[in-house]
Amino acid sequence: xxxxxxxxGSFDPPTRGHEDLIRRSLLLADRLIxxxxxxxxKQPLFGVEERLAMLRTAVGPDPRIEFVSFEGLLADxxxxxxxxxVVRGLRAVSDFEYEFQMALMNRQLHPSLETVFLVPALxxxxxxxxxxxxxxxxxxxxxALVHPAVAEALRARFAK
Ligand code: PNS
Numbered sequence: 001x002x003x004x005x006x007x008x009g010s011f012d013p014p015t016r017g018h019e020d021l022i023r024r025s026l027l028l029a030d031r032l033i034x035x036x037x038x039x040x041x042k043q044p045l046f047g048v049e050e051r052l053a054m055l056r057t058a059v060g061p062d063p064r065i066e067f068v069s070f071e072g073l074l075a076d077x078x079x080x081x082x083x084x085x086v087v088r089g090l091r092a093v094s095d096f097e098y099e100f101q102m103a104l105m106n107r108q109l110h111p112s113l114e115t116v117f118l119v120p121a122l123x124x125x126x127x128x129x130x131x132x133x134x135x136x137x138x139x140x141x142x143x144a145l146v147h148p149a150v151a152e153a154l155r156a157r158f159a160k
Pocket of ligand 1: 008011101
């Protein structure tokens with residue numbers, strides 16, 4: 001049986017932390033769907049197609065990985081795909097409460113969907129898309145935090 005995992009998120013923009021989690025997720029699944037959420041309440045910096053393109057470039061081709069966008073509930077999307085696992089990253093205690101609530105709500109909506117938390121590489125635990133956006137917005141160097149294509153996209157966005 002093919003085990004399908006979903007790694008959902010905003011990926012606004014994708015960071016080295018996301019890339020690390022994608023690689024780790026492949027140890028758990030035969031197919032990994034990296035799913036960019038369209039309808040998150042926050043106003044994203046990058047459009048969904050831009051985020052998908054950055055993810056594809058940053059991760060590179062791998063027949064086990066697909067990059068898709070989704071609207072609506074993650075639980076419904078997982079059901080449609082036949083995915084059995086949701087992967088989320090846990091970086092610090094501060095992530096825990098939100099992640100715990102989300103995992104239990106997703107279980108309520110889709111009881112056989114398991115959420116699995118993965119811990120990123122130690123040197124990436126402080127990293128978040130929102131911090132990367134803030135550093136880039138004020139002209140800081142994000143080259144160690146994101147793929148060069150993402151750094152370039154941030155430069156271009158904030159040069160406007
Ligand atoms: O990268 P993020 O912003 O932490 O990702 C959050 C995301 C997109 C995974 C979450 O908001 C989500 O699953 N949104 C889809 C709508 C949904 O299912 N909401 C209920 C989850 S309890």
